[in-house]
Amino acid sequence: MEYIYGTWHWAISGFLIGLTMLVLTYFGKSFGMSSNLRTMCSMAGAGKFSDFFKMDWREQKWSLVVVLGAFVGGFIAFYFLSDGSGVVINQDTITQLTSLGIDAPNGKLMPDAIFSVETLQSPKGFAILLVGGLLIGFGTRYAGGCTSGHAISGLSNLQLPSLVAVIGFFIGGLAMAHFILPILYKTT
Amino acid sequence: MKLARFFLTGIFFGIVLTKAEAVSWYRIYEMFHFQSFHMFGIIGMALFTGVVGLQIIKRYKIKDYKGFPIHVIEKERGFWRYIIGGTLFGLGWALVGSCPGPIFILLGTGTYAIAVVLIGALLGTYIYGLLKDKLPH
Numbered sequence: 001m002e003y004i005y006g007t008w009h010w011a012i013s014g015f016l017i018g019l020t021m022l023v024l025t026y027f028g029k030s031f032g033m034s035s036n037l038r039t040m041c042s043m044a045g046a047g048k049f050s051d052f053f054k055m056d057w058r059e060q061k062w063s064l065v066v067v068l069g070a071f072v073g074g075f076i077a078f079y080f081l082s083d084g085s086g087v088v089i090n091q092d093t094i095t096q097l098t099s100l101g102i103d104a105p106n107g108k109l110m111p112d113a114i115f116s117v118e119t120l121q122s123p124k125g126f127a128i129l130l131v132g133g134l135l136i137g138f139g140t141r142y143a144g145g146c147t148s149g150h151a152i153s154g155l156s157n158l159q160l161p162s163l164v165a166v167i168g169f170f171i172g173g174l175a176m177a178h179f180i181l182p183i184l185y186k187t188t
Numbered sequence: 189m190k191l192a193r194f195f196l197t198g199i200f201f202g203i204v205l206t207k208a209e210a211v212s213w214y215r216i217y218e219m220f221h222f223q224s225f226h227m228f229g230i231i232g233m234a235l236f237t238g239v240v241g242l243q244i245i246k247r248y249k250i251k252d253y254k255g256f257p258i259h260v261i262e263k264e265r266g267f268w269r270y271i272i273g274g275t276l277f278g279l280g281w282a283l284v285g286s287c288p289g290p291i292f293i294l295l296g297t298g299t300y301a302i303a304v305v306l307i308g309a310l311l312g313t314y315i316y317g318l319l320k321d322k323l324p325h
Contacts, residue, residue: 004207007207007208007209008204008207008208008209010208010225010226010227010229010230010233011229011233013204013207013208013210013230013233014208014229014230014231014232014233014234014235014236014237015233015234015237016200016204016208017201017204017205017208017210017230017233017234017237018233018234018235018236018237018238018241019237019241020197020200020201020204021234021238021241022237022238022241022242022245023197024197025241025242025245025252025258025260026250026252026253026258027193027194027197027252027253028252028253028254028256028258029194030260030261033287033288033289033292034287034288034313036288036292037288037309037310037312037313038313038317040310040313041310041313041314041317044310046314046317049314049317049318050314050317050318050320052316052317052320053314053317061191062191062194063194065191065194065195065198066194066195066197066198066201067198067289067292068195068198068292069194069195069196069197069198069199069200069201069202070198070199070201070202070205070289070292070293070296071198071202071292071293071295071296072195072198072199072202072296073198073199073200073201073202073203073204073205073206073293073296074202074203074205074206074211074292074293074294074295074296074297075202075296075297075298076199076202076203076296077202077203077206077207077297078206078296078297078298079298081203081206081207082206082207086207086209087209087212087214087215089214089215089218089223089224090218090223090224092223093214093217093218093221093223093224096221097214097217105212105214109206109209109211109212109213109214109294109297109299110212110213110214110285110294110299110301111213111214114213114284114285114301115213115299115301115302116301117300117301119301120300120301120304126304128283128284129284129301129302129304129305129308130304130305130307130308131280131283131308132280132283132284132286132305132308133280133284133291133304133305133306133307133308133309133310133311133312134280134308134309134311134312134315135276135277135279135280135283135308135312136277136280136281136284136286136287136288136291136305136308136309136312137308137309137310137311137312137313137314137315137316138273138276138312138313138315138316139273139274139275139276139277139278139279139280139312140273140277140287140288140309140313141273141312141313141316141317142269142272142273142276142277142316142323143269143270143272143273143274143276143277144263144264144269144270144273145263146277146287146288146289147281147287147289148287148288148289150263150270150274151231151235152231152234152235152238153238154263155235155238155239156235156238156239156241156242157238157242157260157262158239159262159263160263161263161264161265161266161270162263162270164267164270164271164274165270165271165273165274166274167271167274168270168271168272168273168274168275168276168277168278169274169275169277169278169281170220170278171271171274171275171278172274172275172276172277172278172279172280172281172282173216173219173220173278173279173281173282174220174278174282175275175278175279175282176220176278176279176281176282176283177217177220177221177282178220178221180279180283181217181282181283
């Protein structure tokens with residue numbers, strides 16, 4: 001049972017993610033998560049302020065349902081399919097994180113230093129989460145896709161624009177992980 | 189119920205990403221520090237499956253479940269939008285460790301603070317909508 005309750009092997013996980021994309025393709029749809037953010041803005045009435053949100057969001061209902069399912073899937077996996085043995089990471093990574101004042105996983109998916117309710121209530125903690133969200137929302141719409149739309153479906157279809165976008169993901173990600181995070185979490 | 193298959197696909201996707209730990213901030217951090225093969229293996233295997241699957245669909249002209257030909261959407265040509273937008277997303281991805289799919293999945297795992305990331309992401313999308321015509325694409 002440890003195969004189910006522990007961390008799933010990368011080969012199985014990757015295969016199943018690729019399969020999700022193919023199943024949606026078979027359903028006549030495309031695999032992309034970030035477009036739901038646009039749909040939600042449109043539902044909230046953003047079409048009054050920008051033509052970009054003037055769309056019939058009902059046509060995207062299927063995609064919102066995928067997201068609702070993903071939410072339920074996260075709930076099921078976390079509360080019924082986990083034994084707390086997961087997120088075993090490199091000891092070097094843990095040492096590095098400790099020097100930044102970020103707690104080790106010990107089975108947690110997310111560090112308390114960034115995601116705990118206490119952190120959320122501090123101005124810095126709140127600002128980091130909000131700015132992270134802004135970058136994700138703005139960046140994915142500007143680039144026309146995120147990890148699912150570009151890195152998985154776009155590259156699977158051998159699309160050059162998706163390769164450029166994925167190179168961008170890594171430029172930004174490497175800059176954040178190596179240069180900006182150490183500044184934000186410098187322990188004094 | 190027409191939407192049931194999408195709901196089930198979503199549940200499947202949510203379980204896989206959670207159990208693969210691709211929703212974990214730690215996994216994204218170690219990926220950008222090249223300290224583990226895990227995330228690279230996942231993305232590589234998903235790509236391998238995707239490339240082979242789409243080639244089979246194209247070569248054998250496999251129809252979708254309604255019997256219509258499968259048409260995979262081509263991305264628009266361009267450079268600046270992909271490199272700048274991609275870089276901005278990458279900064280956010282490594283900062284809060286989540287891409288748009290995992291934001292919703294993490295809400296399900298009881299990571300309530302991710303709601304702030306979701307609000308930020310909706311605002312970011314909205315700001316893009318306002319500035320769209322002024323940006324290089």
